[in-house]
Amino acid sequence: MKNARNNELSDRRGAAKEAKAALLNAFRAAKDSNDPAKLAKQAERQAVAAAREKRHAEQQRAKLEERERMQAEAVERQAAAEAAAKAEIEARETAEKDRIAREIEEEAARKAERDRRYANRKARQA
Structure with missing residues (x-):
């Protein structure tokens, strides 16, 4: 039998405390060791993180360039x-000026024709 002794609460607490201490010691030992596989894995993680940062920076630069464009x-x-x-306004103003100039010329022509008829009528009466 694996657990032959009586499992009292204090026994179970003590066993849990010993198990936690063993896990903590194992973690500390693994953390402090200079295992080549661990170092290689850590270097690989750092390389992946650097590549990720580089990609992120490139994406940010591309977004910035796109926004600027x-x-x-x-x-x-x-x-x-x-x-x-502005060109449309200038075209309208030019068209308006041309229309006004044409109307002035037409009015002057009508007045000249009216004056000519008046002069002819006065010449016939005299």
């Missing part, structure tokens, strides 16, 4: 929209 495109689109709006 998107901002530059937005600025270009805004500038193009402003230029188009």
